[in-house]
Amino acid sequence: MYKKASFLLLFLLIxxxxxxxxxxxxxxxxxxxxxIRIARKVRLFxxxxxxxxxxxxxxxxxxxxxxxxxxxxxxxxxxxxKELITTSDFGIRNKAIxxxxxxxxxxxxxGSVDFVRVNEKVVNTNRLDKNGNRAKHQxxxxxxxxxxKLNIKKWDGSADWETxxxxxxxxxxxxxxxxxxxxxxxxxxGFNRLRHPRTCLGLKPNGNAIVLTVDGRNDNxxxxxxxxxxxxxxxxxxxxxINFDGGGSTTLWINGMPDNGVINxxxxxxxxxxxxxxxxxxxxxxxxx
Numbered sequence: 001m002y003k004k005a006s007f008l009l010l011f012l013l014i015x016x017x018x019x020x021x022x023x024x025x026x027x028x029x030x031x032x033x034x035x036i037r038i039a040r041k042v043r044l045f046x047x048x049x050x051x052x053x054x055x056x057x058x059x060x061x062x063x064x065x066x067x068x069x070x071x072x073x074x075x076x077x078x079x080x081x082k083e084l085i086t087t088s089d090f091g092i093r094n095k096a097i098x099x100x101x102x103x104x105x106x107x108x109x110x111g112s113v114d115f116v117r118v119n120e121k122v123v124n125t126n127r128l129d130k131n132g133n134r135a136k137h138q139x140x141x142x143x144x145x146x147x148x149k150l151n152i153k154k155w156d157g158s159a160d161w162e163t164x165x166x167x168x169x170x171x172x173x174x175x176x177x178x179x180x181x182x183x184x185x186x187x188x189x190g191f192n193r194l195r196h197p198r199t200c201l202g203l204k205p206n207g208n209a210i211v212l213t214v215d216g217r218n219d220n221x222x223x224x225x226x227x228x229x230x231x232x233x234x235x236x237x238x239x240x241x242i243n244f245d246g247g248g249s250t251t252l253w254i255n256g257m258p259d260n261g262v263i264n265x266x267x268x269x270x271x272x273x274x275x276x277x278x279x280x281x282x283x284x285x286x287x288x289x
Contacts, residue, residue: 027054028235038254039097041067042286044263050220057195057222062252062263063212063236064098066286068203073097074148074289075209077169079123079282082110087251088261090283098286100211101199101249103173104137105281112281114138114172115162124281126162126172140176140242142201144169148289150209152201152240154179171282177230177241178202186226195223197250197267201284202238210238211284213252213264220272221265248278 033045042064049059066073078090084105091099103114112124114137126138139155145167154176155161162170175192176184177200186192197216203209210233216223224232226243233241248268253261259274269276 024054024231025235028232038064039073039286039288042073042097044254046263048220055222055224055228058220059224060215060221060265061212061232063210064100064252064254064286066209066211068150068207068209074287075144075150076148076285076287077102077116077118077142077144077171077282078285079112079116079118079171080110081123084110084279084281086277086279087283088253088277090280091253091255091261091285094285094287096255096285096287098211098252098254099283100201100213100253101245101251101278101280102282102284103171104135104245110281115141115170116172116282117162117168117170118282120168136175137243137245138172138174140172140174140179141165142171142173142242142284143167148287150201150203150284152176152179152203152242171284173242173244175226175243177226177243178234178238179240181239183230186230192226195225195228196247197221197223198226198229198246199244199250199252200229200233200241201244202233202236202241204237205239210236211252211286212236213250215250215265215267217247217267217270218265218272245280248276249280251277251280 033047036044046062087099087101105112113127115126116123141153144150198214214224215221251266252263262274266276268278
């Protein structure tokens with residue numbers, strides 16, 4: 001009798017989880033996103049799930065979808081070796097269409113803690129742990145070729161992998177969430193499991209790129225775990241997805257938009273407004289060709 005009851009409880013728990021995930025996927029697929037044309041082949045999508053109707057929480061999501069073929073709009077990187085500046089200032093100085101915060105950095109001393117190469121110049125190198133091991137955010141990369149086309153690449157296990165990549169622009173980041181349609185294995189460490197503001201980038205089978213922010217640490221938007229973020233990006237059609245630095249760094253900026261171009265609600269000032277940008281070491285840019 002005890003075994004039967006335990007089996008029934010396990011069945012109900014698994015079934016309930018699957019049902020909730022199915023409801024969430026339907027919610028995303030039926031969402032009437034606010035859509036704004038930013039430039040040719042660049043669209044902004046926004047929606048505030050404010051009825052605790054996505055992952056049983058409020059979630060504020062903003063993303064760009066960019067045609068990733070280098071015809072009218074192209075991707076680029078910008079970085080500072082030691083200085084930290086805001087995502088919007090990076091965007092303004094590059095006369096960019098849009099900018100989003102990049103990888104992990106040294107808050108005290110500035111500069112990325114991960115390998116960065118911009119226009120063939122190495123800006124920062126990997127800081128390994130005391131045993132010489134890479135962090136999860138050093139096991140994948142955003143690469144941008146000379147024509148401005150962006151791709152996601154996965155670490156091959158070699159010590160000098162990133163230095164042998166042929167693209168002029170390389171930004172190590174992570175963890176990698178999905179690669180060529182297969183979800184990566186994530187452990188249950190707090191960084192992965194707990195909800196935080198998130199920034200990520202995904203590629204769809206047609207080559208289009210989605211650059212997405214999820215706000216968090218506020219009653220208006222809970223943020224997401226990386227497990228939830230992986231599901232969301234899958235439901236948006238992405239087959240390769242890489243996580244960026246998030247938390248207080250999460251910022252999506254678009255040139256000419258209200259609120260000085262800041263689309264989401266950065267959290268460094270602990271207010272629900274567009275003023276709380278954190279200074280960062282590097283960004284991904286969308287620029288006119």
